[in-house]
Amino acid sequence: MKAAPPCVLTINGGSSSVRFALFEAGKNPRRLLRGKIDRIGLRGTSLTTTDSAGRTLVARRLTASDHRTAAGLLMDWLGTQAAFASVRAIGHRVVHGMSHTAPERVTPRLLAELRRITPYDPDHLPSGIKLIEACRRLHPKIPQIVCFDTAFHCTMPPVAKLMAIPWRYTTQGVERYGFHGLSYEFLMGELARLGGRKAARGRVILAHLGNGASLAAVLGGKSIDTSMGFTPAAGLVMSTRSGDLDPGLLAFLVRRDRMNPAQFDRMVNHESGLLGVSGKSSDMHDLLALEGSNKRARRAVDLFCYQARKWIGSYAAALGGLDTLIFAGGIGENAPAVRERICRGLGFLGITLNRKRNAKNAAVISAASSPVTVRVIHTDEELMIARSVCRALRLGGEPRRGLRR
Numbered sequence: 001m002k003a004a005p006p007c008v009l010t011i012n013g014g015s016s017s018v019r020f021a022l023f024e025a026g027k028n029p030r031r032l033l034r035g036k037i038d039r040i041g042l043r044g045t046s047l048t049t050t051d052s053a054g055r056t057l058v059a060r061r062l063t064a065s066d067h068r069t070a071a072g073l074l075m076d077w078l079g080t081q082a083a084f085a086s087v088r089a090i091g092h093r094v095v096h097g098m099s100h101t102a103p104e105r106v107t108p109r110l111l112a113e114l115r116r117i118t119p120y121d122p123d124h125l126p127s128g129i130k131l132i133e134a135c136r137r138l139h140p141k142i143p144q145i146v147c148f149d150t151a152f153h154c155t156m157p158p159v160a161k162l163m164a165i166p167w168r169y170t171t172q173g174v175e176r177y178g179f180h181g182l183s184y185e186f187l188m189g190e191l192a193r194l195g196g197r198k199a200a201r202g203r204v205i206l207a208h209l210g211n212g213a214s215l216a217a218v219l220g221g222k223s224i225d226t227s228m229g230f231t232p233a234a235g236l237v238m239s240t241r242s243g244d245l246d247p248g249l250l251a252f253l254v255r256r257d258r259m260n261p262a263q264f265d266r267m268v269n270h271e272s273g274l275l276g277v278s279g280k281s282s283d284m285h286d287l288l289a290l291e292g293s294n295k296r297a298r299r300a301v302d303l304f305c306y307q308a309r310k311w312i313g314s315y316a317a318a319l320g321g322l323d324t325l326i327f328a329g330g331i332g333e334n335a336p337a338v339r340e341r342i343c344r345g346l347g348f349l350g351i352t353l354n355r356k357r358n359a360k361n362a363a364v365i366s367a368a369s370s371p372v373t374v375r376v377i378h379t380d381e382e383l384m385i386a387r388s389v390c391r392a393l394r395l396g397g398e399p400r401r402g403l404r405r
Contacts, residue, residue: 006088006395007032009078010385011071013093013131015123016040018070021382022083026396029386032083033057037070045070047077067127071134090135090144091389093182093381094128095232096121097148098173103388106132106144114146120173121231123269145389152181155222163230176234178226180208184216186384187326190377194363195324199373202323205315207308208379209338210329211239211282215308217315225318227311233268236307239282242272243307274300284331284338305341312342316349322372325351327365328379336361343374 005024012019018037023029035049035057045064049057058077064070078084091103098117104110111129118125135144161175184206192200204218213236216226227235227243237243245268253259259267267276275282278300280290291298316322327339336358343351350371358365366374390396 004083004086007083007086008089008091008386008389008395009084009087010091010382010389011093011131011135012381012385013067013124013128015127016042018067018074018131019382020074021386022078022081022087023383023386024083024396025088025386025390027390029383029390029396031383031386033081034382037062037064037074040064040070041066047073049077067130068134071131072138075135075138087139087142088395089389089393090139090142091385092128092132092144092146093149093385094146095124095149095179096177097146097150098177099154100148101151101154103145103147103151103392105392106136106146110146117173123232143393145392147182147385147388149179149181150177152184153178153216153223153226156224156226160225174230176226176229178214178216178223179228179232180212180214180216180226181223182381182384183208183328183379184218184223186379186381187328187377188218188221189384191324191326191375194375194377195373199324203316203319203321204324204326205312205319205322206326206328207312207332207342208329209236209308209327209332209335212241213238213304213308213329213331215311215315217318219319225315236311237277237304238273239284240270240273240275242268242276274304277303284335288335288337301338301341305338308342309344309346312346312351313349322349322351325372325374327374327376333376333378334361339365339374339376 008023008025008029010021016039021034022032024032031052033049033051035047037047039045045062047062048059051057062073064073096117098120114125114129132144163175187206188200201220206216206218208214212232214226214228215236217224229235233241235243250264253264273282274287278287278297280294280297281287287297287301291301327333331338339358340353343353351374352367352370353365353374354367361376364373364375366372
């Protein structure tokens with residue numbers, strides 16, 4: 001009887017959710033199923049999964065007070081799936097890696113390091129560590145690999161990382177790190193596949209526009225700058241995150257409203273952005289539907305597009321020109337009106353859209369005469385994690401590379 005092929009489980013934890021997928025291992029991992037546990041720690045926690053054809057496998061209510069509990073429930077359900085018996089590794093997305101620049105195998109030493117740097121990312125690292133520990137407790141013999149979302153940006157030059165604050169903080173690791181690295185790494189691989197090596201080695205701006213939104217400037221295949229900084233709250237306005245703010249705002253709110261650090265953190269991460277400006281919704285789809293009759297909804301959409309346009313212009317300056325612009329993420333992939341408004345007025349950079357192709361969310365939406373190629377690419381962080389794990393552990397015939405111990 002032929003043995004079942006090895007599989008990889010990927011886990012992508014957020015602050016209140018866990019996305020997961022099961023892949024058949026190999027050079028091009030094949031997705032067997034995907035799913036999500038949503039609203040962890042809140043009423044109405046749910047588990048939903050679909051197979052490779054998009055058919056719903058399960059949709060049920062759960063009670064999960066934290067990510068450790070959620071991981072246990074996930075493992076219990078996966079244990080009922082025949083393919084889980086063939087899982088040979090678990091790959092995790094870890095949002096903040098500081099100086100870590102490549103996928104690493106989970107060890108007690110690495111876990112201790114992640115706990116040490118938790119103050120640098122208190123919104124994501126604690127839940128990520130809980131997921132890793134839960135998987136290790138439930139399946140101690142299955143190796144785990146962590147893939148850092150900051151690693152893609154380790155190539156940024158010092159001037160792009162530096163923050164203009166007293167040097168003693170810089171020596172303590174307070175600098176611009178950048179995030180969405182797994183998405184950006186996937187997009188660059190897709191650009192090389194679709195556009196060729198020359199395009200991937202050229203002057204590229206990547207726009208990952210979703211609930212979390214950022215842009216990155218890539219030259220010669222390497223990140224030279226990105227809009228998110230020390231935390232994922234920096235840069236472009238997002239669904240509930242403010243993006244860049246005048247640092248004097250905190251002092252003002254402390255004096256006037258007696259706001260404390262926890263209240264300010266909640267405001268800039270959960271009450272601002274599109275939600276704060278519109279007062280209606282954090283969802284771009286909702287705001288586009290409302291903007292004709294609601295001035296604040298329109299202002300929120302206008303602000304998002306205006307800021308994205310500014311970032312594109314600044315990164316074209318940093319790159320010395322532009323060859324390719326890529327839109328990705330939930331908004332970038334599915335909102336033609338937003339892409340059109342972002343690109344409006346960027347003709348001086350060589351960006352001209354084909355309106356019909358843009359309306360259809362085509363793979364290439366730039367006009368034939370446009371010097372800059374504008375692409376729409378569906379990003380896939382889970383697939384990127386699976387590829388990294390397969391390479392690191394030589395699963396499915398992949399050559400070993402890029403693994404730190």
